[in-house]
Amino acid sequence: MIPFWASETSPLDSEATSRPPFLHISSRFVLYCSTVNTVASSSSMRGQTISFQTNRLFSVADAYLPFSPNINTRWRMLLTELSSEDIAVALDLLEKDWEVDPLLKDFMLRKIEKVSDHTVTVGSVTYHMPYLEDEKKYILWTCLWPDCHNCCDRQGRLPLTSDDLIKVGGKLEYKDVSEFIERETITATWQEPSPGGGTVTLTTINLKRKDGETEKDDGTHVSCRFLDKDGGCTLHPDRPGVCQMYPFSAWLENDGGRARVHAAYQFTGDCPGFYMSADAGEMRTEHENYSEMIYDYAMKSSRTTREGYSASSMH
Numbered sequence: 400m401i402p403f404w405a406s407e408t409s410p411l412d413s414e415a416t417s418r419p420p421f422l423h424i425s426s427r428f429v430l431y432c433s434t435v436n437t438v439a440s441s442s443s444m445r446g447q448t449i450s451f452q453t454n455r456l457f458s459v460a461d462a463y464l465p466f467s468p469n470i471n472t473r474w475r476m477l478l479t480e481l482s483s484e485d486i487a488v489a490l491d492l493l494e495k496d497w498e499v500d501p502l503l504k505d506f507m508l509r510k511i512e513k514v515s516d517h518t519v520t521v522g523s524v525t526y527h528m529p530y531l532e533d534e535k536k537y538i539l540w541t542c543l544w545p546d547c548h549n550c551c552d553r554q555g556r557l558p559l560t561s562d563d564l565i566k567v568g569g570k571l572e573y574k575d576v577s578e579f580i581e582r583e584t585i586t587a588t589w590q591e592p593s594p595g596g597g598t599v600t601l602t603t604i605n606l607k608r609k610d611g612e613t614e615k616d617d618g619t620h621v622s623c624r625f626l627d628k629d630g631g632c633t634l635h636p637d638r639p640g641v642c643q644m645y646p647f648s649a650w651l652e653n654d655g656g657r658a659r660v661h662a663a664y665q666f667t668g669d670c671p672g673f674y675m676s677a678d679a680g681e682m683r684t685e686h687e688n689y690s691e692m693i694y695d696y697a698m699k700s701s702r703t704t705r706e707g708y709s710a711s712s713m714h
Contacts, residue, residue: 492669503527550642551632556617
């Protein structure tokens, strides 16, 4: 059944026939969010989100927050969005197929305390990398696809930006955005810890990861229906932006009235691509390859909130 905020006609919009269809969706979504957020503060987040977070993989909290007040602790927060027990379970599954460095495992399980934040700016994005002080090593990352596609197999939700609604809908050959939303997405509300120590309640339009997915599946592990037998994405190159920038989480900082984009890893225990090195420069290629993508996604995510296709509130 199509959500009331995406329907073609609604008692909430007496001028529905004279306004662009996409604006109809936006105005009804805003009212929907204001309704669900009145009760969401008592609920708890299931799984980890792609923040911006979303899935046990993707946290979308920051992606939909205009500005994040404490950038130096954001990567630390990514370790608190899942319980140690959840991360331990994920690491146990990972070790069945991959070798995991014991130090990395201890870090993800929060057993290493002497860790500092190292930053490097590439293009318009400032990357944050954990530095293990006793070991004098940085935690770095490289993608191991096609040998690994855990980011497609173990995620809790796929939030869509307003650009994604058009792009993915077009890829699936929908001519009308309302029809795409009705058939291929669900709306979910969940909570995440905020950078300031409080709670953020988020509501987003999310791509269904399986046929028949409902809001009850939100925050649980579901293997993506668009993953083919060879580990490729059948939506590529039009897959959601949140998928493209994994394993990074991104957020915006208000720097004297200007938006600065920051990015940090998501540590969920699912990705075998993390490793340690004394030379942070080993990740230069990855930083360069992802910089434009992350910046673009951060801007689109912020615009999605301004346009009324997602909502967030801090408590």
